[in-house]
Structure formats: structure tokens, C-alpha cells
Amino acid sequence: ELKVEQNPLFLSMQEGKNYTIYCNYSTTSDRLYWYRQDPGKSLESLFVLLSNGAVKQEGRLMASLDTKARLSTLHITAAVHDLSATYFCAVDLVGTYKYIFGTGTRLKVLA
Amino acid sequence: DAGVTQSPTHLIKTRGQQVTLRCSPKSGHDTVSWYQQALGQGPQFIFQYYEEEERQRGNFPDRFSGHQFPNYSSELNVNALLLGDSALYLCASSHVRGGELFFGEGSRLTVL
Numbered sequence: 001e002l003k004v005e006q007n008p009l010f011l012s013m014q015e016g017k018n019y020t021i022y023c024n025y026s027t028t029s030d031r032l033y034w035y036r037q038d039p040g041k042s043l044e045s046l047f048v049l050l051s052n053g054a055v056k057q058e059g060r061l062m063a064s065l066d067t068k069a070r071l072s073t074l075h076i077t078a079a080v081h082d083l084s085a086t087y088f089c090a091v092d093l094v095g096t097y098k099y100i101f102g103t104g105t106r107l108k109v110l111a
Numbered sequence: 112d113a114g115v116t117q118s119p120t121h122l123i124k125t126r127g128q129q130v131t132l133r134c135s136p137k138s139g140h141d142t143v144s145w146y147q148q149a150l151g152q153g154p155q156f157i158f159q160y161y162e163e164e165e166r167q168r169g170n171f172p173d174r175f176s177g178h179q180f181p182n183y184s185s186e187l188n189v190n191a192l193l194l195g196d197s198a199l200y201l202c203a204s205s206h207v208r209g210g211e212l213f214f215g216e217g218s219r220l221t222v223l
Contacts, residue, residue, distance in 0.1 A: 097167040098159065103153055
């Protein structure tokens with residue numbers, strides 16, 4: 001069974017700092033997605049990574065995918081308070097129709 | 112362009128009751144998936160519907176059932192509710208060819 005692990009689970013950081021969230025998965029997949037979830041809200045799509053070496057950037061967030069290492073990263077540059085949320089990675093399990101979500105990283109950016 | 116819409120947004124039931132949740136997919140999408148998200152956890156796959164049939168199912172008991180209609184909308188039914196069924200139920204739509212899931216706002220179910 002595919003496992004998707006994120007670390008850290010909780011992250012408290014100062015505004016203006018940089019940090020990276022890691023997403024490891026345990027089986028072959030070349031499609032990975034990052035979502036953001038605000039408290040009590042649904043999931044907002046951030047990035048779709050469809051091949052090895054894919055890199056996507058939007059504002060202060062940059063995501064990358066290394067399918068050989070089974071690793072994706074979400075890098076935060078110069079964090080601002082509005083980035084406070086829970087971030088999930090999800091892997092599209094090959095040969096199935098389901099996503100497997102990671103455990104989530106709860107990010108809090110302190111002013 | 113309407114996104115994924117779900118109803119109701121919140122509901123409270125008691126143990127043993129039955130509940131039906133509804134979902135309309137994003138325009139142009141023909142596939143609907145349902146996920147359960149317990150508090151503080153990631154979403155868990157319940158099942159996916161395409162062409163009015165259940166295409167795949169996750170590790171959920173038969174108390175969880177669904178339906179897809181010819182207009183691609185879908186329902187999730189849960190029978191004999193347990194306290195542990197309390198969660199946010201998310202509907203997601205996509206195209207049959209796969210790719211990105213688009214999620215609705217969810218239905219928050221509380222079982223007392």
C-alpha cells in the first residue's frame with residue numbers, strides 16, 4: 001500500500017524566513033499534487049507536477065518533483081502571514097483512480 | 112464557470128441514522144470521487160464514480176454507498192451512522208482521462 005509522508009507535521013516560522021516542506025512516497029508514481037487547506041475549508045490546488053524534474057513556482061511557493069528519489073518539496077520563500085494554512089501533498093497511485101494524501105503540514109507564520 | 116458544489120454544508124445526525132450528501136461536478140468533468148477527512152488528518156479515498164458506476168473503492172465498509180446520475184452529479188449515502196463517521200466529506204471532480212482533482216467546499220457531518 002502506498003504511503004505518503006510529509007515532514008514536518010507542524011511548522012512555526014517567522015515572517016521573512018525560508019523553509020522547505022518534504023513529501024516522500026513509497027511507490028512508483030510520476031504525478032504529484034500540492035494542495036492548501038485553510039481551517040474549516042476545502043482543498044485549493046496549488047501545483048500539479050507531472051514528470052521527473054518538474055518545477056513549478058507561484059509567488060512565494062515553489063514545488064519540485066524527483067520521481068527517482070520519490071520526493072517532492074514545497075519551498076517557501078520570505079514567508080508572510082497569509083501563507084498560514086495546512087499543506088497536503090497527494091500522489092496519483094499508478095493503475096488506480098485514487099489519490100493518496102500525505103499527513104499534512106500545518107504551517108503557522110508569525111508576524 | 113461553476114466549480115464543484117456540495118450540499119448540505121453542515122448537518123448533524125444521531126447514531127444509527129442515515130445521511131445523503133450531494134455533489135455537482137465542475138462543468139466539463141465526468142468523474143466524481145468522494146473523500147472523507149477526519150479532523151487533523153488528510154483526506155481518505157472512499158470511492159470514484161464514472162459512467163454511473165463505481166469504478167474504484169477505498170477501505171470503507173458497505174455502509175458507505177454512492178450513486179452517479181446521467182448529468183454526472185453524485186450522491187454519497189452512509190447508513191447506520193457511527194460516531195466515527197463524523198468528518199468533512201469532500202467531493203472532487205475530474206475528467207475521465209485523469210489529472211487534477213477539483214474539490215468542493217465539503218459537507219461537515221457531525222454524528223452525536
